[in-house]
Amino acid sequence: MRFTDLFILSTRMFKARTSRTLLTILGMSIGISAVLFLVSFGYGLQKTLLERITTSDSLLTLDVAGAQSGTVGLSEEMIEKFQTLEGVTEVSPAFQVSAQGRVDDIFADLSAIIIKPSFLKLGGLRISKGEMMKNERPNDVVITSAVGQVFGKQDASEMIGKEISFSFLMPKEEINESGEDKMQSDLEKIESSQKYRIAGIIEGNENMAYINSEAAGELKIIEFSQVKVRCDSQQAMVKVRETIEKEGFLVSSLSETVDQANQVFRVVQIVLLMFGIIALVVSAIGMFNTMTIALLERTEEIGIMKSIGATDMGISLMFIMESTIMGFLGGLGGVIIGLLNGEIVNRLINFIASHFGGSAVRLFYSPFWFVLAIIVFSSFVGLITGFTPARRASKIDPLDALRYK
Numbered sequence: 001m002r003f004t005d006l007f008i009l010s011t012r013m014f015k016a017r018t019s020r021t022l023l024t025i026l027g028m029s030i031g032i033s034a035v036l037f038l039v040s041f042g043y044g045l046q047k048t049l050l051e052r053i054t055t056s057d058s059l060l061t062l063d064v065a066g067a068q069s070g071t072v073g074l075s076e077e078m079i080e081k082f083q084t085l086e087g088v089t090e091v092s093p094a095f096q097v098s099a100q101g102r103v104d105d106i107f108a109d110l111s112a113i114i115i116k117p118s119f120l121k122l123g124g125l126r127i128s129k130g131e132m133m134k135n136e137r138p139n140d141v142v143i144t145s146a147v148g149q150v151f152g153k154q155d156a157s158e159m160i161g162k163e164i165s166f167s168f169l170m171p172k173e174e175i176n177e178s179g180e181d182k183m184q185s186d187l188e189k190i191e192s193s194q195k196y197r198i199a200g201i202i203e204g205n206e207n208m209a210y211i212n213s214e215a216a217g218e219l220k221i222i223e224f225s226q227v228k229v230r231c232d233s234q235q236a237m238v239k240v241r242e243t244i245e246k247e248g249f250l251v252s253s254l255s256e257t258v259d260q261a262n263q264v265f266r267v268v269q270i271v272l273l274m275f276g277i278i279a280l281v282v283s284a285i286g287m288f289n290t291m292t293i294a295l296l297e298r299t300e301e302i303g304i305m306k307s308i309g310a311t312d313m314g315i316s317l318m319f320i321m322e323s324t325i326m327g328f329l330g331g332l333g334g335v336i337i338g339l340l341n342g343e344i345v346n347r348l349i350n351f352i353a354s355h356f357g358g359s360a361v362r363l364f365y366s367p368f369w370f371v372l373a374i375i376v377f378s379s380f381v382g383l384i385t386g387f388t389p390a391r392r393a394s395k396i397d398p399l400d401a402l403r404y405k
Helices: 005-011 018-053 074-084 118-122 146-152 235-248 255-295 300-309 314-353 368-394 398-403
Strands: 059-067 089-102 107-113 140-144 161-176 179-189 197-201 210-213 226-231 250-253
Touching: 018 107, 018 314, 018 368, 059 235, 074 089, 074 226, 107 118, 107 146, 118 226, 118 300, 140 146, 140 235, 146 197, 146 210, 161 210, 226 235, 235 250, 255 314, 255 368, 314 368
Parallel strands: 107 210, 140 197
Antiparallel strands: 059 226, 059 250, 089 107, 089 161, 089 226, 140 210, 161 179, 161 197
C-alpha cells in the first residue's frame, strides 16, 4: 500500500467522525498545554530570578573577604598581587564605612561603600532606575531603594539628580611606641567637602550608598572590606580561587549560588512536569479509547481490505499513522493553548503588579527546544496509543471480519 493511500485512509476519520476526532485532539491538546504551561512557569521563574541577580561578568567573579582570624587583610599590596595572578582580568576592591547622608536638610544614617564603577557590574547589581556609575563622572552616587524611603520618598526615583553630602565615621589611627600604625576602636567624624549627585537606584532593603573611590580621596583607606576578582574563564576561576585561599582569605562566588538555585529549580520543574503528565495520561487514555472504537467500527472494512490484498503491515500502519497524526495535532494545539494561557496569566499578573506599584516581569518562558520536544513527544504518545489497536486490527481474520455486525 502506497504512503499516499495510507495517509488518505488515516485522515478519513476527520470527515467520517469529525466531532469525535476533534474532541480527542482537544483532549490531547489540553494535556500537552498543561505540561507546557507548568514547565514554562518553572523556566520563567528561573530565568527571571537569575537575570535579576547575575550578569555575564558576575558569573566569572570571585568575592574575596578577609579571613575570620584577622591574620591577613586586603591591603593595597595584596590587591596588586591579585592583579598579577594568571587568568585574572580585573580586580575591584570595596571599602565599607558607616556614614551620615544629607539631602535637602534631612539627615540619615547609612552605609557608604567606596568602590570603583566596575564593582557593581562584577557583583551582578543592576540599575533599576537612573544611570550606572561612570569613570568620567566621579561624583555620581548610586543608592539602594531603601535609602529613598529613609529620606521620605515613597518612590526612590524621586531622589535621582538630587545633591547629597556625607559625613564618614572613620576609626582613629594612632602610632604606638614601636612606630607602627595601630587602629583604635574610637571613631572620628570626617566631613566630606565633596558634593555628590544621586545618579541611579538599585533595588535593595539595606541603606547603602555606593561612592566612586575617585571622589573619596579624603578617606585614608588602609584595608579594604572585600574585593571582586574577575577571571577570564571558569577554568581560571578554580586556579585563582585555590591561590587566594592559600593566602588565608575567604573566597566565594555567585556562580555557586546560581548552581544551587538551578538545582532547586530543576526539582521544581520536575514536580510541575509530573502534574502536567497526569493530565497528559488522562488525554492519552481518551485517545486510546477513540482508536479502540474506531477499530470496532471498521472491522468489516478491514475484512474487505484484507480480502482484496491489503497486508497485515498495511493495516497496522494505517492505524498507527492515524493515531500519530492525532498526537501531532494535539501537541501543536497544546503548544498554542499553553503559550496563549501563559501570556494571558502573565499579562494579568503584571496588571495587578503595576496597580500596586510593582515592576513588570515575565513569569513564563518556553525554550524553543522544549516546545519542539513537546510536539515530538505528543506524536510519540499518539504512536504508542495506536500500537495496540493496530496490532489487533492486523490480526483480524478476513472471514470473521466480513461476518462482523
